[in-house]
Amino acid sequence: MATLTRRSLLAGAAGAGAVALAGCRGSGAVPVRSGTLRSSHLPGHVLNWQLAQAPSPSGSSAAAPVVVVLHGKGGDASHAFRIMKLHEHVKETGLTLASVDGGDFYWHARRVGVDTGAMVIDDFLPLVRRETGYEGKVAFLGWSMGGYGSLLLASELGPDAVFAVVAESAALWTAPELSAEGAFDDRADFIAHDVFRRTDVLSKIPVRMDCGRSDPFVPGNKAFGKALPSAELTFDKGGHTAEYWTSHGGPQLEWVRRQYDRQ
Template sequence: MASVTRRSVIGAALGAGAVAALAGCGDPVVWRSGRLDSDHWPGHRPRWRLALPKGSKAPPLVVVLHGRGGNADAAFDDLRLQDHVTRTGLAVASVDGGDLYWHARRSGADPGAMVTDDLLPLLRDESGYAGPLAFLGWSMGGYGSLLLASALGPRVVGAVVAESAALWTEPGASAPGAFDDREDFRAHDVFATSRTRVLARIPVRLDCGDTDPFVAANRAFARRLPSAHLTVDKGGHNTDYWRGHAAAQLDWVAARLRDGRGQ
């Protein structure tokens, strides 16, 4: 059983009373953060962050998976997802995932299992969310969002946003380091029928820029999963594109988590 640290980093330094005081200083977002001690990532203590709408009880939860080279800060420092928490009423959480593409690796690390086995129970305690959650990710995290949703299924996941998802239609085309070998690619291929059958029961939104290097693979995935809503519009594989789509994506997520009716 993984040991999970649930104290806020700020709380550990200042005490719970100071955290409450900071939350009341005009910021409509309540911040919590900490580190995980996870058996799924030996030798690492990944950081997590959580932005909650102030005064909300058990808000719907969005788990954000960052892209390659990112960390738990990217969702907030780069994409500014906290700017949409008050309007949507969503809680938004993020966690360090390294460059491991959110699945089990030969090294023994498994950031995907870290999310499902360690992070989600922690976030349930921290936010009080009770219903289906959503995944939102970009690039590596877009792939990871589809992968984890296909593993957890519609009882746990109520919506998925995969933007500029790092997808490949065959093992030889994947980026160096994304998979250990061809067998690893096949074991975690979101194009696989066993995974698309699950994803067909979950609302899936795909956004990709028209000059993004992954646009062809995203179009191919939309053909494989015709229930998904694909938007290809002007933009590339960069923070400007991802930040510019955040408001519409979180509005879309909020509608699906609240009404439970899917697409």
């Protein structure tokens, strides 16, 4: 199985320029294709993935930029499309969306011997590149656990490999004792994967954060906004619900597209 290292990501990003995809945009959902993936980072697991790919613009073979979508706790790869309906915005934005099962491991290495973050970087991203032909920088979009994971993985790959991050209703806590049960193995695990300690890297990447005013993660998101003043942080009506996330999907992907075009 091919492994995508930071070096290969940077090489791919360096070799791909921004491509105007206005010619392929329009309304309506695109088909979602799916498959399975095995990873040494989750031994014994068969992971499902789903992909909604934007067509190349007329007269061009350039592949659409990729957004990796990370689901929340209790979710799976299908939630990006079955619940969030993100494929309805693919033609309009000219973006390709890719999601994969991540379990409830908060997208980082855990004591039980799994590492869903490494799975995304080492196994899923190479698969997406093979499926789509896209070789440039990627974006991340996620909600709740996936919002936290999007910030975390973007901080690990850095600005040479990631062009934008959307963290929606992100599961963020300012101290280990405040975190939800099961999110981290212990205090050391929390500290090792604390995105508040990674704002120097994240300040070099465009970050958008949306959170409903009734969401229990408002305190953590407000604190993170202060720690990362470059982030575009919005608090509006809503809670920690699929209805809130679905209603923001279109504007968030339009924002991602603008960040890609500004590179």
